[in-house]
Amino acid sequence: MDENIRETNPLLNNEALRQNMLERQREDRRRGMSFAFGIIVVIFSVIGFVGCIFLAISHFGEIKASKEASRYASYNEFFVPLAAVDPSTFDDITAAPMEELIEISVWSIIGSDLDPEQYDYSSGELKIPASEIEAQYAKFFGSELPVVHCTVTGYGYEFSYSEDDNAYYIPLTTIEPLYTPDVTAIETRGDTEIVTLGLINVNSWAQDAKTGDLMKPEADKYLKITLRKYGGSTYIGAIQSTARPESAVVK
Numbered sequence: 001m002d003e004n005i006r007e008t009n010p011l012l013n014n015e016a017l018r019q020n021m022l023e024r025q026r027e028d029r030r031r032g033m034s035f036a037f038g039i040i041v042v043i044f045s046v047i048g049f050v051g052c053i054f055l056a057i058s059h060f061g062e063i064k065a066s067k068e069a070s071r072y073a074s075y076n077e078f079f080v081p082l083a084a085v086d087p088s089t090f091d092d093i094t095a096a097p098m099e100e101l102i103e104i105s106v107w108s109i110i111g112s113d114l115d116p117e118q119y120d121y122s123s124g125e126l127k128i129p130a131s132e133i134e135a136q137y138a139k140f141f142g143s144e145l146p147v148v149h150c151t152v153t154g155y156g157y158e159f160s161y162s163e164d165d166n167a168y169y170i171p172l173t174t175i176e177p178l179y180t181p182d183v184t185a186i187e188t189r190g191d192t193e194i195v196t197l198g199l200i201n202v203n204s205w206a207q208d209a210k211t212g213d214l215m216k217p218e219a220d221k222y223l224k225i226t227l228r229k230y231g232g233s234t235y236i237g238a239i240q241s242t243a244r245p246e247s248a249v250v251k
Helices: 003-008 015-061 066-078 080-085 098-110 130-141
Strands: 125-129 158-162 167-171 179-189 192-201 221-230 233-242
Touching: 066 080, 066 179, 080 098, 080 179, 080 192, 098 125, 098 130, 098 158, 098 167, 125 130, 130 167, 130 233, 192 233
Parallel strands: none
Antiparallel strands: 125 167, 158 167, 179 192, 192 221, 221 233
């Protein structure tokens, strides 16, 4: 602070008052930094973890032909948001629980490589416009079942929908997925693909004591996912439970 200004202003000549003002300025800076740190936590806790899982899954996929491995890797990436929420099963998309479809759409955004300044977080939560949720929803589920916005309650977190703002508010806390995906089979039937997807509990992954590499555990459950192709895109049409395939046994 300019010393001439401080000398001509009797209020600023009070040392205690001056120190109080400086402390308040430091507190404002710390508060701003805490918001940014919160963004980093919520984003990189997901990205970093899922990235490690992808490296491990890619390693196990090296035994397949490169083209086939690329296909499996692409589907593994596509199903990350779905595995994160442990979705309910349904025989047709029109019978799917809307709250879970939105939850998957939100996970698709917070699990991506976000710029910390991409969304507003001045309220203490990450504000994501509903239009961006709708774009992700269409990517996964098409337009057969129109989106109906609502607040989502997950395992230990809540994605609040504000009708006034037409936006979702995401807590700035560490949010971890429930499962990670492991595609074990892909069957093509005309314009439909049937994907067998293993869901591996995030707490089941462990490092090899000697090599430090992640060891791929056995999936806790398996899903049969029907993907329907329409207009050059592929959408989830059904999710059903299925038995563990013999080829999925971990040796």
